[in-house]
Amino acid sequence: MGKADFLSPKAISNRIKSKGLQKLRWYCQMCQKQCRDENGFKCHCMSESHQRQLLLASENPIKFMDFFSQEFKNDFLELLRRRFGTKRVHNNIVYNEYISNREHIHMNSTQWETLTDFTKWLGKEGYCKVDETPKGWYLQYIDRDPETIRRQEELEKKKKQDLDDEERSAKFIEEQVRRGREGKDEEEPVYTELKRESEEEKGISSLGPSVLQAAASVKRKESGHASETKEKKKKSALEEIIEIEEKKKSVRTDNWLQPDIVVKVITNQLGEKYYKKKGVRVQDKYAAVVKMIDSGDKLKLDQSHLETVIPALGKQVLVLNGAHRETLAILDSIDEKNFSARLILDSGPLKGKTIDGIPYEDFSKLA
Numbered sequence: 001m002g003k004a005d006f007l008s009p010k011a012i013s014n015r016i017k018s019k020g021l022q023k024l025r026w027y028c029q030m031c032q033k034q035c036r037d038e039n040g041f042k043c044h045c046m047s048e049s050h051q052r053q054l055l056l057a058s059e060n061p062i063k064f065m066d067f068f069s070q071e072f073k074n075d076f077l078e079l080l081r082r083r084f085g086t087k088r089v090h091n092n093i094v095y096n097e098y099i100s101n102r103e104h105i106h107m108n109s110t111q112w113e114t115l116t117d118f119t120k121w122l123g124k125e126g127y128c129k130v131d132e133t134p135k136g137w138y139l140q141y142i143d144r145d146p147e148t149i150r151r152q153e154e155l156e157k158k159k160k161q162d163l164d165d166e167e168r169s170a171k172f173i174e175e176q177v178r179r180g181r182e183g184k185d186e187e188e189p190v191y192t193e194l195k196r197e198s199e200e201e202k203g204i205s206s207l208g209p210s211v212l213q214a215a216a217s218v219k220r221k222e223s224g225h226a227s228e229t230k231e232k233k234k235k236s237a238l239e240e241i242i243e244i245e246e247k248k249k250s251v252r253t254d255n256w257l258q259p260d261i262v263v264k265v266i267t268n269q270l271g272e273k274y275y276k277k278k279g280v281r282v283q284d285k286y287a288a289v290v291k292m293i294d295s296g297d298k299l300k301l302d303q304s305h306l307e308t309v310i311p312a313l314g315k316q317v318l319v320l321n322g323a324h325r326e327t328l329a330i331l332d333s334i335d336e337k338n339f340s341a342r343l344i345l346d347s348g349p350l351k352g353k354t355i356d357g358i359p360y361e362d363f364s365k366l367a
Contacts, residue, residue, distance in 0.1 A: 029068065029109035030057055031300070034102070053300060055269050063302075067286060069110040076118075077127060080141045088129075088140045091119045256320040257288050257303050262365040265290070267305035274299065278309060280367040308364035310334070316346060321362045324348070324355065329363065 005011060026035040028044060030053040035041035044050055057064050079098050080089075095115055098104055112118040119137045123130035129140040143149075257263075260280065268275045279290035279299070288306065290299050311317060311331060319327045329343040332354065340357045 027106060029106055030054070030064075032103075052270055056267075056300075056302065056305070059269065065109070065111055068105050069112070072105040072107065072110045075105065077122075077141070080128070080139065081143065084141065086141050086143055088138050090135070091115055091130075091137045091139050094139065252321050253325075255286050255303060256308075256361065257286070257306075258318055258320055258326065258364075260367045261318055261320070262293075262309040262367055263288070263290060263306040264309050265299070265301065265305060266307050267301070269305075270299065308361055310341070310360060310363075311365040316366050317343065317363045318366055319343070319358070319363050322358070324350075328366075329355075331363075 026038065026041040027033070028035070028041075028050065031044070031050055033044060035044055076094070076098055080094050083097065084094065092115070107113075107115070107118070110118075112121060116137060119128075119130055119139065122128040122139065126142065128142060131138050262278055262280060264276060264278050265274050266276070273295075274292065274297075277292055277294060279292040286303050288301055288303065290301055290306070291297070292299065308320070313331055313333065315331055317329055317331050319325055319329055324345065327345055328347040329345050332342040332344050334341045335357075338357070340359050341363070342354060342356050343358050343363065345351055345353045345355065
Protein backbone atom coordinates (compact mmCIF):
# COMPACT_ATOMS: atom_id res chain seq x y z
CA MET A 1 0.00 0.00 0.00
CA GLY A 2 1.48 3.37 -1.03
CA LYS A 3 2.09 6.27 1.28
CA ALA A 4 -0.84 8.65 1.77
CA ASP A 5 -0.72 12.05 0.07
CA PHE A 6 0.35 15.04 2.11
CA LEU A 7 -3.14 16.64 2.12
CA SER A 8 -5.09 13.43 2.42
CA PRO A 9 -7.25 12.93 5.54
CA LYS A 10 -5.07 10.05 6.72
CA ALA A 11 -1.84 12.05 6.41
CA ILE A 12 -3.40 14.99 8.24
CA SER A 13 -4.65 12.65 10.98
CA ASN A 14 -1.18 11.13 11.40
CA ARG A 15 0.42 14.56 11.77
CA ILE A 16 -2.15 15.58 14.38
CA LYS A 17 -1.50 12.38 16.34
CA SER A 18 2.27 12.92 16.27
CA LYS A 19 1.96 16.39 17.84
CA GLY A 20 2.20 16.87 21.59
CA LEU A 21 2.98 14.22 24.17
CA GLN A 22 2.47 10.51 23.55
CA LYS A 23 1.99 7.67 26.02
CA LEU A 24 4.98 7.15 28.29
CA ARG A 25 4.86 3.34 28.12
CA TRP A 26 5.59 3.47 24.37
CA TYR A 27 8.71 5.62 24.72
CA CYS A 28 12.28 4.22 24.50
CA GLN A 29 14.69 6.41 26.48
CA MET A 30 17.84 4.62 25.26
CA CYS A 31 16.98 5.29 21.61
CA GLN A 32 15.01 8.49 22.41
CA LYS A 33 12.17 7.31 20.20
CA GLN A 34 8.45 7.80 20.80
CA CYS A 35 6.17 5.12 19.34
CA ARG A 36 2.51 5.79 18.62
CA ASP A 37 0.99 2.46 19.63
CA GLU A 38 1.81 -0.94 21.08
CA ASN A 39 2.53 -2.50 17.69
CA GLY A 40 5.02 0.23 16.78
CA PHE A 41 6.78 -0.12 20.14
CA LYS A 42 7.02 -3.90 19.67
CA CYS A 43 8.56 -3.47 16.21
CA HIS A 44 11.03 -0.97 17.59
CA CYS A 45 12.12 -3.34 20.37
CA MET A 46 12.88 -5.99 17.73
CA SER A 47 14.90 -3.62 15.55
CA GLU A 48 18.68 -3.91 15.15
CA SER A 49 19.39 -0.38 16.40
CA HIS A 50 17.50 -1.02 19.66
CA GLN A 51 19.41 -4.27 20.21
CA ARG A 52 22.72 -2.42 19.76
CA GLN A 53 21.72 0.14 22.39
CA LEU A 54 20.81 -2.67 24.79
CA LEU A 55 24.23 -4.25 24.31
CA LEU A 56 25.93 -0.95 25.19
CA ALA A 57 23.68 -0.40 28.21
CA SER A 58 24.26 -3.92 29.51
CA GLU A 59 28.01 -3.18 29.89
CA ASN A 60 27.42 -0.56 32.58
CA PRO A 61 23.71 0.09 33.35
CA ILE A 62 24.49 2.18 36.46
CA LYS A 63 26.46 4.65 34.36
CA PHE A 64 23.57 5.20 31.95
CA MET A 65 21.07 5.62 34.80
CA ASP A 66 23.35 8.16 36.50
CA PHE A 67 23.67 10.06 33.22
CA PHE A 68 19.89 10.26 32.71
CA SER A 69 19.38 11.21 36.39
CA GLN A 70 21.93 14.02 36.14
CA GLU A 71 20.33 15.36 32.92
CA PHE A 72 16.83 15.21 34.47
CA LYS A 73 18.00 17.02 37.62
CA ASN A 74 19.87 19.75 35.69
CA ASP A 75 16.96 20.45 33.29
CA PHE A 76 14.39 20.46 36.11
CA LEU A 77 16.42 22.89 38.28
CA GLU A 78 17.18 25.13 35.30
CA LEU A 79 13.46 25.41 34.52
CA LEU A 80 12.68 26.07 38.21
CA ARG A 81 15.37 28.77 38.42
CA ARG A 82 14.50 30.59 35.19
CA ARG A 83 10.71 30.26 35.29
CA PHE A 84 9.91 30.66 38.98
CA GLY A 85 13.11 32.03 40.57
CA THR A 86 13.05 31.78 44.35
CA LYS A 87 9.23 31.72 44.58
CA ARG A 88 7.45 28.91 46.43
CA VAL A 89 5.63 26.74 43.87
CA HIS A 90 3.89 23.35 43.76
CA ASN A 91 6.13 20.58 42.38
CA ASN A 92 3.42 19.33 40.00
CA ILE A 93 3.23 22.75 38.30
CA VAL A 94 6.96 22.66 37.58
CA TYR A 95 6.85 19.03 36.44
CA ASN A 96 3.92 19.59 34.05
CA GLU A 97 5.77 22.47 32.44
CA TYR A 98 8.94 20.37 32.21
CA ILE A 99 7.30 17.44 30.43
CA SER A 100 5.61 19.77 27.92
CA ASN A 101 8.89 19.55 25.99
CA ARG A 102 8.85 16.38 23.87
CA GLU A 103 12.61 15.95 24.16
CA HIS A 104 12.65 15.82 27.97
CA ILE A 105 14.27 13.02 29.97
CA HIS A 106 11.59 10.68 31.31
CA MET A 107 11.55 9.98 35.02
CA ASN A 108 11.24 6.20 34.57
CA SER A 109 14.85 6.18 33.26
CA THR A 110 16.23 7.89 36.39
CA GLN A 111 16.96 6.73 39.94
CA TRP A 112 13.71 8.25 41.26
CA GLU A 113 10.47 6.31 40.95
CA THR A 114 8.06 9.15 41.76
CA LEU A 115 8.01 12.94 41.75
CA THR A 116 7.65 12.89 45.55
CA ASP A 117 10.92 10.96 45.89
CA PHE A 118 12.65 13.43 43.61
CA THR A 119 11.25 16.38 45.60
CA LYS A 120 12.47 14.89 48.90
CA TRP A 121 15.90 14.28 47.35
CA LEU A 122 16.15 17.95 46.27
CA GLY A 123 15.45 19.05 49.83
CA LYS A 124 17.90 16.56 51.31
CA GLU A 125 20.73 17.65 48.96
CA GLY A 126 20.08 21.34 49.65
CA TYR A 127 19.02 22.38 46.14
CA CYS A 128 15.56 23.57 47.27
CA LYS A 129 13.48 24.26 50.35
CA VAL A 130 10.65 21.71 50.39
CA ASP A 131 7.60 21.45 52.62
CA GLU A 132 4.59 19.13 52.62
CA THR A 133 1.06 20.52 52.86
CA PRO A 134 -2.40 18.96 52.54
CA LYS A 135 -2.32 20.10 48.87
CA GLY A 136 0.99 18.37 48.16
CA TRP A 137 4.69 19.17 48.10
CA TYR A 138 6.00 22.69 47.48
CA LEU A 139 9.44 23.74 46.21
CA GLN A 140 11.47 26.91 46.67
CA TYR A 141 14.74 27.21 44.72
CA ILE A 142 17.89 28.19 46.65
CA ASP A 143 20.00 30.46 44.45
CA ARG A 144 23.69 30.02 45.29
CA ASP A 145 25.01 31.82 42.22
CA PRO A 146 28.03 33.99 43.27
CA GLU A 147 26.79 36.87 41.12
CA THR A 148 23.36 36.78 42.78
CA ILE A 149 24.91 36.64 46.25
CA ARG A 150 27.14 39.60 45.38
CA ARG A 151 24.14 41.66 44.18
CA GLN A 152 22.23 40.85 47.38
CA GLU A 153 25.21 41.95 49.50
CA GLU A 154 25.47 45.20 47.54
CA LEU A 155 21.74 45.90 48.02
CA GLU A 156 22.01 45.23 51.76
CA LYS A 157 25.08 47.47 51.98
CA LYS A 158 23.27 50.25 50.10
CA LYS A 159 20.20 49.95 52.35
CA LYS A 160 22.43 50.15 55.44
CA GLN A 161 24.22 53.18 54.03
CA ASP A 162 20.90 54.93 53.26
CA LEU A 163 19.70 54.14 56.78
CA ASP A 164 22.90 55.59 58.27
CA ASP A 165 22.46 58.76 56.21
CA GLU A 166 18.86 59.10 57.41
CA GLU A 167 19.93 58.61 61.03
CA ARG A 168 22.68 61.24 60.71
CA SER A 169 20.23 63.69 59.12
CA ALA A 170 17.70 63.04 61.89
CA LYS A 171 20.34 63.60 64.61
CA PHE A 172 21.49 66.83 62.95
CA ILE A 173 17.93 68.16 62.81
CA GLU A 174 17.36 67.21 66.46
CA GLU A 175 20.56 69.04 67.44
CA GLN A 176 19.45 72.18 65.56
CA VAL A 177 16.02 72.08 67.21
CA ARG A 178 17.61 71.66 70.65
CA ARG A 179 19.89 74.64 70.12
CA GLY A 180 16.99 76.74 68.90
CA ARG A 181 14.94 75.89 71.97
CA GLU A 182 17.76 76.69 74.35
CA GLY A 183 18.19 80.05 72.63
CA LYS A 184 21.96 80.04 72.76
CA ASP A 185 23.52 82.69 70.61
CA GLU A 186 26.77 82.02 68.86
CA GLU A 187 29.69 84.19 69.89
CA GLU A 188 30.43 86.92 67.36
CA PRO A 189 34.03 87.19 66.12
CA VAL A 190 36.12 90.20 67.27
CA TYR A 191 37.92 92.05 64.48
CA THR A 192 41.23 93.90 65.29
CA GLU A 193 43.50 96.10 63.24
CA LEU A 194 46.58 94.53 61.65
CA LYS A 195 49.81 96.16 62.84
CA ARG A 196 53.39 95.28 61.93
CA GLU A 197 55.96 95.74 64.65
CA SER A 198 59.08 95.85 62.38
CA GLU A 199 60.21 96.02 58.74
CA GLU A 200 61.42 92.39 58.80
CA GLU A 201 57.88 91.09 59.08
CA LYS A 202 56.96 93.26 56.11
CA GLY A 203 59.77 91.70 54.02
CA ILE A 204 58.79 88.17 54.96
CA SER A 205 55.18 88.96 54.08
CA SER A 206 56.18 90.27 50.68
CA LEU A 207 58.25 87.12 49.92
CA GLY A 208 55.47 84.76 51.03
CA PRO A 209 53.36 84.64 47.83
CA SER A 210 56.37 84.07 45.55
CA VAL A 211 57.61 81.18 47.70
CA LEU A 212 54.14 79.60 47.67
CA GLN A 213 53.89 79.96 43.90
CA ALA A 214 57.28 78.27 43.41
CA ALA A 215 56.27 75.37 45.67
CA ALA A 216 52.98 74.96 43.81
CA SER A 217 54.75 74.87 40.41
CA VAL A 218 57.16 72.18 41.66
CA LYS A 219 54.26 70.10 42.93
CA ARG A 220 52.45 70.39 39.58
CA LYS A 221 55.58 69.23 37.74
CA GLU A 222 55.94 66.21 40.04
CA SER A 223 52.27 65.22 39.59
CA GLY A 224 52.56 65.62 35.80
CA HIS A 225 55.66 63.42 35.73
CA ALA A 226 53.92 60.74 37.83
CA SER A 227 50.90 60.70 35.51
CA GLU A 228 53.17 60.33 32.44
CA THR A 229 54.98 57.41 34.08
CA LYS A 230 51.63 55.78 34.90
CA GLU A 231 50.47 56.12 31.30
CA LYS A 232 53.71 54.55 30.05
CA LYS A 233 53.26 51.57 32.37
CA LYS A 234 49.64 50.99 31.28
CA LYS A 235 49.35 47.91 29.03
CA SER A 236 47.25 47.59 25.92
CA ALA A 237 44.14 45.37 25.85
CA LEU A 238 45.84 42.83 23.56
CA GLU A 239 48.83 42.51 25.90
CA GLU A 240 46.50 41.95 28.85
CA ILE A 241 44.58 39.21 26.97
CA ILE A 242 47.81 37.48 25.96
CA GLU A 243 49.09 37.67 29.54
CA ILE A 244 45.85 36.17 30.88
CA GLU A 245 45.96 33.36 28.32
CA GLU A 246 49.59 32.58 29.18
CA LYS A 247 48.89 32.53 32.92
CA LYS A 248 45.75 30.40 32.53
CA LYS A 249 46.20 26.94 34.02
CA SER A 250 45.45 23.84 32.04
CA VAL A 251 41.89 23.06 33.12
CA ARG A 252 40.83 19.59 32.05
CA THR A 253 37.25 18.36 31.87
CA ASP A 254 35.90 14.82 31.95
CA ASN A 255 34.13 15.21 28.59
CA TRP A 256 36.09 15.83 25.38
CA LEU A 257 33.51 15.35 22.62
CA GLN A 258 32.97 18.28 20.24
CA PRO A 259 30.78 18.67 17.12
CA ASP A 260 32.15 18.00 13.61
CA ILE A 261 35.24 16.00 14.57
CA VAL A 262 36.32 12.59 13.24
CA VAL A 263 36.42 9.81 15.85
CA LYS A 264 37.23 6.08 15.78
CA VAL A 265 35.13 3.25 17.31
CA ILE A 266 37.26 1.17 19.72
CA THR A 267 34.61 -1.20 21.12
CA ASN A 268 34.07 -4.61 19.51
CA GLN A 269 30.65 -5.12 21.12
CA LEU A 270 28.99 -4.05 17.87
CA GLY A 271 30.86 -6.61 15.75
CA GLU A 272 33.73 -6.40 13.29
CA LYS A 273 31.65 -4.23 10.93
CA TYR A 274 32.21 -1.10 13.05
CA TYR A 275 35.39 -2.00 15.00
CA LYS A 276 38.29 0.43 14.30
CA LYS A 277 36.08 2.32 11.80
CA LYS A 278 35.97 6.10 11.59
CA GLY A 279 32.93 8.35 11.81
CA VAL A 280 31.83 11.96 12.28
CA ARG A 281 30.67 13.17 15.69
CA VAL A 282 27.25 14.92 15.46
CA GLN A 283 25.90 15.24 19.07
CA ASP A 284 27.00 16.94 22.32
CA LYS A 285 27.81 15.79 25.86
CA TYR A 286 29.08 12.37 26.95
CA ALA A 287 27.09 10.25 24.51
CA ALA A 288 27.49 10.86 20.77
CA VAL A 289 25.58 9.86 17.67
CA VAL A 290 28.36 8.92 15.23
CA LYS A 291 27.76 8.75 11.49
CA MET A 292 30.08 6.14 9.98
CA ILE A 293 32.09 7.42 7.01
CA ASP A 294 32.13 4.11 5.11
CA SER A 295 28.55 2.85 5.48
CA GLY A 296 26.66 5.99 6.57
CA ASP A 297 25.14 4.15 9.57
CA LYS A 298 24.43 6.16 12.72
CA LEU A 299 25.47 4.71 16.09
CA LYS A 300 24.85 6.12 19.55
CA LEU A 301 28.04 5.55 21.55
CA ASP A 302 29.54 6.65 24.84
CA GLN A 303 32.80 8.63 24.72
CA SER A 304 34.60 5.71 26.42
CA HIS A 305 33.97 3.66 23.24
CA LEU A 306 35.58 6.29 21.00
CA GLU A 307 39.04 7.74 20.45
CA THR A 308 40.47 10.70 18.54
CA VAL A 309 41.86 10.57 15.00
CA ILE A 310 45.27 12.09 14.12
CA PRO A 311 45.39 13.59 10.58
CA ALA A 312 48.41 14.06 8.31
CA LEU A 313 50.97 16.79 9.07
CA GLY A 314 49.87 20.27 8.08
CA LYS A 315 46.14 19.47 8.46
CA GLN A 316 43.75 21.38 10.70
CA VAL A 317 42.67 19.90 14.05
CA LEU A 318 40.48 20.95 16.99
CA VAL A 319 41.87 21.10 20.54
CA LEU A 320 39.46 19.14 22.78
CA ASN A 321 40.87 19.63 26.29
CA GLY A 322 43.19 21.81 28.35
CA ALA A 323 43.82 25.56 28.35
CA HIS A 324 43.26 25.90 24.56
CA ARG A 325 39.99 23.92 24.45
CA GLU A 326 37.76 24.54 21.36
CA THR A 327 40.65 26.25 19.52
CA LEU A 328 41.58 25.45 15.92
CA ALA A 329 45.21 24.48 15.28
CA ILE A 330 47.57 23.08 12.62
CA LEU A 331 49.36 19.75 13.23
CA ASP A 332 53.09 20.62 12.98
CA SER A 333 54.86 17.44 14.16
CA ILE A 334 54.30 14.19 16.09
CA ASP A 335 56.37 12.82 18.99
CA GLU A 336 55.74 9.06 18.82
CA LYS A 337 57.96 8.36 21.84
CA ASN A 338 55.87 10.53 24.20
CA PHE A 339 52.52 10.01 22.37
CA SER A 340 52.13 13.76 21.89
CA ALA A 341 52.24 16.37 19.13
CA ARG A 342 53.26 19.95 18.41
CA LEU A 343 50.42 22.26 17.32
CA ILE A 344 50.33 25.79 15.88
CA LEU A 345 47.24 27.69 17.07
CA ASP A 346 45.11 28.86 14.13
CA SER A 347 42.46 30.92 15.97
CA GLY A 348 41.97 33.05 19.07
CA PRO A 349 44.14 35.84 20.52
CA LEU A 350 47.22 33.56 20.55
CA LYS A 351 46.99 32.71 16.85
CA GLY A 352 50.38 31.63 15.48
CA LYS A 353 51.73 30.43 18.84
CA THR A 354 53.36 26.98 18.94
CA ILE A 355 52.44 24.62 21.80
CA ASP A 356 54.33 21.38 22.51
CA GLY A 357 53.44 18.20 24.34
CA ILE A 358 49.73 18.02 23.46
CA PRO A 359 48.58 14.39 24.09
CA TYR A 360 46.91 12.46 21.28
CA GLU A 361 43.60 12.36 23.18
CA ASP A 362 43.45 16.18 23.47
CA PHE A 363 43.00 16.93 19.74
CA SER A 364 41.30 15.32 16.76
CA LYS A 365 40.87 15.69 13.02
CA LEU A 366 38.10 17.98 11.74
CA ALA A 367 35.33 16.52 9.58
